[in-house]
Amino acid sequence: xxxxxxxxxxxxxxxxxxxxxxxxxxxxxxxxxxxxxxxxxxxxxxxxxxxxxxxxxxxxxxxxxxxxxxxxxxxxxxxxxxxxxxxxxxxxxxxxxxxxxxxxxxxxxxxxxxxxxxxxxxxxxxxxxxxxxxxxxxxxxxxxxxxxxxxxxxxxxxxxxxxxxxxxxxxxxxxxxxxxxxxxxxxxxxxxxxxxxxxxxxxxxxxxxxxxxxxxxxxxxxxxxxxxxxxxxxxxxxxxxxxxxxxxxxxxxxxxxxxxxxxxxxxxxxxxxxxxxxxxxxxxxxxxxxxxxxxxxxxxxxxxxxxxxxxxxxxxxxxxxxxxxxxxxxxxxxxxxxxxxxxxxxxxxxxxxxxxxxxxxxxxxxxxxxxxxxxxxxxxxxxxxxxxxxxxxxxxxxxxxxxxxxx
Amino acid sequence: xxxxxxxxxxxxxxxxxxxxxxxxxxxxxxxxxxxxxxxxxxxxxxxxxxxxxxxxxxxxxxxxxxxxxxxxxxxxxxxxxxxxxxxxxxxxxxxxxxxxxxxxxxxxxxxxxxxxxxxxxxxxxxxxxxxxxxxxxxxxxxxxxxxxxxxxxxxxxxxxxxxxxxxxxxxxxxxxxxxxxxxxxxxxxxxxxxxxxxxxxxxxxxxxxxxxxxxxxxxxxxxxxxxxxxxxxxxxxxxxxxxxxxxxxxxxxxxxxxxxxxxxxxxxxxxxxxxxxxxxxxxxxxxxxxxxxxxxxxxxxxxxxxxxxxxxxxxxxxxxxxxxxxxxxxxxxxxxxxxxxxxxxxxxxxxxxxxxxxxxxxxxxxxxxxxxxxxxxxxxxxxxxxxxxxxxxxxxxxxxxxxxxxx
Numbered sequence: 066x067x068x069x070x071x072x073x074x075x076x077x078x079x080x081x082x083x084x085x086x087x088x089x090x091x092x093x094x095x096x097x098x099x100x101x102x103x104x105x106x107x108x109x110x111x112x113x114x115x116x117x118x119x120x121x122x123x124x125x126x127x128x129x130x131x132x133x134x135x136x137x138x139x140x141x142x143x144x145x146x147x148x149x150x151x152x153x154x155x156x157x158x159x160x161x162x163x164x165x166x167x168x169x170x171x172x173x174x175x176x177x178x179x180x181x182x183x184x185x186x187x188x189x190x191x192x193x194x195x196x197x198x199x200x201x202x203x204x205x206x207x208x209x210x211x212x213x214x215x216x217x218x219x220x221x222x223x224x225x226x227x228x229x230x231x232x233x234x235x236x237x238x239x240x241x242x243x244x245x246x247x248x249x250x251x252x253x254x255x256x257x258x259x260x261x262x263x264x265x266x267x268x269x270x271x272x273x274x275x276x277x278x279x280x281x282x283x284x285x286x287x288x289x290x291x292x293x294x295x296x297x298x299x300x301x302x303x304x305x306x307x308x309x310x311x312x313x314x315x316x317x318x319x320x321x322x323x324x325x326x327x328x329x330x331x332x333x334x335x336x337x338x339x340x341x342x343x344x345x346x347x348x349x350x351x352x353x354x355x356x357x358x359x360x361x362x363x364x365x366x367x368x369x370x371x372x373x374x375x376x377x378x379x380x381x382x383x384x385x386x387x388x389x390x391x392x393x394x395x396x397x398x399x400x401x402x403x404x405x406x407x408x409x410x411x412x413x414x415x416x417x418x419x420x421x422x423x424x425x426x427x428x429x430x431x432x433x434x435x436x437x438x439x440x441x442x443x444x445x446x447x448x449x450x451x452x453x454x455x456x457x458x459x460x461x462x463x464x465x466x467x468x469x470x471x472x
Numbered sequence: 473x474x475x476x477x478x479x480x481x482x483x484x485x486x487x488x489x490x491x492x493x494x495x496x497x498x499x500x501x502x503x504x505x506x507x508x509x510x511x512x513x514x515x516x517x518x519x520x521x522x523x524x525x526x527x528x529x530x531x532x533x534x535x536x537x538x539x540x541x542x543x544x545x546x547x548x549x550x551x552x553x554x555x556x557x558x559x560x561x562x563x564x565x566x567x568x569x570x571x572x573x574x575x576x577x578x579x580x581x582x583x584x585x586x587x588x589x590x591x592x593x594x595x596x597x598x599x600x601x602x603x604x605x606x607x608x609x610x611x612x613x614x615x616x617x618x619x620x621x622x623x624x625x626x627x628x629x630x631x632x633x634x635x636x637x638x639x640x641x642x643x644x645x646x647x648x649x650x651x652x653x654x655x656x657x658x659x660x661x662x663x664x665x666x667x668x669x670x671x672x673x674x675x676x677x678x679x680x681x682x683x684x685x686x687x688x689x690x691x692x693x694x695x696x697x698x699x700x701x702x703x704x705x706x707x708x709x710x711x712x713x714x715x716x717x718x719x720x721x722x723x724x725x726x727x728x729x730x731x732x733x734x735x736x737x738x739x740x741x742x743x744x745x746x747x748x749x750x751x752x753x754x755x756x757x758x759x760x761x762x763x764x765x766x767x768x769x770x771x772x773x774x775x776x777x778x779x780x781x782x783x784x785x786x787x788x789x790x791x792x793x794x795x796x797x798x799x800x801x802x803x804x805x806x807x808x809x810x811x812x813x814x815x816x817x818x819x820x821x822x823x824x825x826x827x828x829x830x831x832x833x834x835x836x837x838x839x840x841x842x843x844x845x846x847x848x849x850x851x852x853x854x855x856x857x858x859x860x861x862x863x864x865x866x867x868x869x870x871x872x873x874x875x876x877x878x879x
Contacts, residue, residue: 104659123657195619198658202609202616209609212602250530251605252511 069096069166069400072156074146075331076102076130077110079364079385079392080171081454086393088138096400098139099163101156105130105143107454108194109463110173111382112447114232116197117323118239119205119247120421123198128463133455146172149337151357167359167396170334170346171389174365174380177327183301184227188324191232200323204243207320208251220304220318222258227298228326229262229269231381231417234281236325237262238420241288261291261317263298263308265326270417277417277425280435284419298326328380330366342368350407352392361396363388369408383413383446386453416443476503476807479563479572481553482738483509483537484517486771486792486799487578488861493800495545503807505546506570508563512537512550514861515601516870517580518789519854521639523604524730525646526612526654527828530605535870540862553579556744558764574766574803577741577753578796581772581787584734590708591634595731598639607730611650614727615658627711627725629665634705635733636669636676638788638824641688643732644669645827648695667697668724670715672733674702677824684824684832687842691826705733735787737773749775757814759799768803770795776815790820790853793860823850 071087073080084100091098112126130141148157149170156163176190189200207221224240226233240260248255262269262285269292270278282292296310305318335344340356345368347355352367354360364385371378378384391408398405416426416439424439434442444465451460478494480487491507498505519533537548555564556577563570583597596607614628631647633640647667655662669676669692676699677685689699703717712725742751747763752775754762759774761767771792778785785791798815805812823833823846831846841849851872858867 195616195659199616199620202613206609206613209602209606213606252602 068094070164071096071098071167071169071396071400072163072165073098073100073169073171074149074156075171075173075364076100076104076107077171077173077364077385078382078450078454079173079389080169081107081130081133082386082389083169083171083363083393083396084134084139085454086390087396088135090393090397091138091400093138096396099142099165100130100134100139101142101144101146101158101163102130103143103145104194106194107133109447109450110192111450113191113194113197114236114418115239116194117191117200117236118243119201120239120243123194125463127194128455128459133459146333149333149339151337151339151354151360154359165359167361167399169392169396170339170354170360170362170366171364171385172331172333172366174328175331176324177329178324179327181298181301184298184322184324187301187303188227188322190324191236192328203321205247208247208253211253212251218318218320219257220320222253223317223319223321224258224260225306225317225319225322226260226262227322227324229264229266229292229294230326231270233262233264233323233325234269234285235418236323237285237290238418238423241285241290242420242422244289255289258289259291260289261293261319263293263296263306265295265297267295269294273417274427274433277427277433277435280425281417281419284423284425288420328365334362334366351395351405352388352408353395361392363392371410378410381415382450383415384410386450387411413446414442416446418443475501476573477506477571478503478574478576478803478807479506479508479570480576480578481508481556481563482578482580482771483507483511483514484578484580484771484792485789485857485861486580486796487576488514488537488540489793489796490576490578490770490800490803491541491546492861493797494803495542497800497804498545498807500545503803506549506572507537507541507546508549508551508553508565508570509537510550510552511601513601514540516854516857517599518857520598520601520604521643521825522646523601524598524607524643525650526608527646527650530601532870534601535862535866540866553740556740556746558744558746558761558767561766572766574768574806576799576803577746577761577767577769577773578771578792579738579740579773581735582738583731584736585731586734588705588708591705591729591731594708594710595634595729597731598643599735610728612654615654615660618660619658625725625727626664627727629660630724630726630728631665631667632713632724632726632729633667633669634708634729634731636671636673636699636701637733638677640669640671640730640732641676641692642825643730644692644697645825645830648692648697649827649829651696662696665696668700668726669697670700670703670705670713672702672704676701680824681834681840684834684840684842687832688824688826691830691832695827735772741769741773758802758812759795759815760802768799770799778817785817788822789857790822791817793857794818820853821849823853825850 106127108127115121116123144158144160178184211217211221226237244258296308299309300307301322308315330344339354346362347368348362352361365380369378395405414428418424424443425435427433448460448464513534515534522528523530551565551567585591618624618628633644651665652662703715706716707714708729715722737751746761753769754775755769759768772787776785802812821835825831831850832842834840855867855871
């Protein structure tokens, strides 16, 4: 294996960080690196809630993949993966096929619909640039239609967000700021618009400290957000939803249901011949698939147990990027010789945005932060992700520097 | 009649110019002036094609009515007129009733659908701020959906404009500039988008000089606009239209049909007890309704024969504003004494915008102008309309000054 072929699937946080690290540590002749991605751009999936609410332009939250890869070392293929055939060491693409010596599966997440009737057909999700800007346009279109109807429909102004987890709350935070702008633009009273979070658990942001949760709910309720906790989404229709809370069913008319409550690994993993555990690959400490040691899995498709809290690590950008660093190190070790490292998570803190001027979370030492301090820390985290995949040039181009707004 | 009651219906070019002139020439005790309008703002209906294409913000093309009326002299009532009862000298509103000594009907136009099947239900029109921004959002929503579908639908990218008259061509000119921006924003090849003008006559801009028409078609075709001339719209569906050209029927898939081909006077005129001629009032030279001399009619609801070309004057802002000046003069004469004047049209020229950087038309002396010169003249005309209704303050706030772009 004089020049091993390394194929990386997906240019999200996991895939792109892997490639960024590989191209630094491997020489031109050490390996043939190929990166496959559906789009010719990487999007900041942790910024998509802003694109979806319409508070940042889609272009702000993405960049060309060719701007950050070294084309002397990495071959970029813009194509869609259709199948992984690990037994044959092959990947099938819409327009071709690739064989590999080492494969990195970094295909990210897709929405999990838990079989809720009508969800797949009628709800919007925040999973990509395309989907996020569809939400923005969908919202604006509802507002634009409202004053054009002989009988204005309240369901155009009711916005339901399914899920009070990280994505749902960050989206609602932006939405709470965006709605007054939309009302002004389309001549609609703010008091007519409802933003309703439906969460099956008895709390939003499960796992966060109760003081942080309290802070977030106060911030959002102060901007007119309603919470339905312990409430189950039973059905999603084009013009309404059914919710069950405390054994009682309620119908809420709405043309806009945004589903932010569940993600699963890309379906290609489950469909492949790699051994999986409910769609994810329960990787070895070195992040290899037990059934196929030449396959590494990073990011949302990898299942790793966090022994400290006896739960799996959640699908976050921070974890995907840390996994990518271990994965890249181990690939370099396999190609050039050296010791493989097990993945170890270093908690750099988690900050949840609550809109342009508010946020909450905890930093690396566990200290809780709120408000302006937290918004600044959030920007530090966002810029750090850019630095990791694209270096300082990318940070300067796309980074968030205005510490008085989130843009 | 010590303090006659003057009621003006509509705050478009005709109604607002009438009020602007009346409040200058009448003292506080000369008359009770009431202006009735559905919205609390006046919109520049000659700028709506820009709002509809998304090339200017809706707010740029409108202003608060209370910003330009003198509240000591004019009472503004925000309400919708539901009926004119000229025999009883009364106007019925959604929330009340007004009686008058003199009435000015300046209610403008609405779309005429000529009984084309599906047109009313499925086509968009450019008739108000609300309708124009609905077109903008509708277009963006189609583009946003395109890349989110397993099988992208071409009908989302086909835009049909019914009518190659003034409004249709000005809209298409903006659209031809806007579409490349939309393509960039939503990652769509410009070559996939079609802009199709369907016009029943064998020419666009009937009545314009052939050299000007040739210029306009070249400008628009150069930006990818297709013309179907001598083509009749036979049916409009939610996802397509049927066109008949040279006896042959063709189906064009489209989710976006913008109808800019026909206007008629506000239906309240025809429904009233004022004598009308196919929905319009054929007014006396002094602009009074022959059946009710205390009723003046200006703008799109008035029918006045242009003897020079043996055709009625078209429904344009220029004519509405000139009629309003005559109407205001005559009302002042009736209230304070003096001679009534007949309406006389002074041709100040007509310039048709072809988008941000192009226009064509003729000026007061009949001289034809093209390109940049015409875009400058168009801005002069637009600013002049602002000056007439709101004075210099309004021109400075909303006027178009950048002579290198149309914004």
